[in-house]
Amino acid sequence: MKGVADLFHIGEVVTGKVTGIQPYGAFVDLGDGVQGLIHISECHFGYVKDIHDYLDLGQSITVMVLDIDEFTGKISLSLRCLEENHGLDGESADDEGDVRHKHYWTNRNVHDGFSPIQKRRHAWEQEALREFVGK
Template identity: 70%
Template sequence: MRIGDHVHGTVTGIQPYGAFVNLAENVQGLIHISECHYGFVKDIHEYLTVGDEIDVVVLDIDEFTGKISLSLRCLEEEQVSLQPVAPQGEVHHKHYWTNRNVHEGFAPIQKRRHAWEQEALNQFVKK
């Protein structure tokens, strides 16, 4: 068995965090609740029951422990991502990142440095 393989198995146990799947004799894997379905899964029992025969994808095989991570979600059609809803009214966002086409470097800091030094000296040096 390799990562990415599509395998067939039987659900042998369900816990709040995921479902155990028997893949072969003495080979068992786990479908984490987040890998059952796209989106939020409140109750894994809505998607799986003990005894279900299912096809899954091997996500990971831990070489040290022999644990196999499985996914049902990989076999589903990818869901369309929803765009965030904009708040009502005008909202102005400030953008603090620099423009990659403008190459100012440290020039703005260098221009202001003298004024900052004078301001600091005036605040901390006794007259």
């Protein structure tokens, strides 16, 4: 039996139909009984107060696959990655070219735990100090 990771790939652009809208996001039917979710933050660059300003029930839309959780089969989708204002490799960027969103993958076979966070923690702390103390 094929899983969603066999049907779709991260970075792939697909079409679907909006089947449900909640305050936190919209559900999209991708066909073959597969459904994905567009989180409200992935509807448009910047703050989105009301998802209904961007999506309607039954609307046919083109979206990008952001992430596929191989364990649960959940698919994360994005509209904003397809907007003109984005950087290379699917990373979103603002007008000055600063990267604002990175795509992450999940895999149930990787058991790194919190060690990747621990390795990056010091650099993140230094970045935060430069950004907030430097202003």
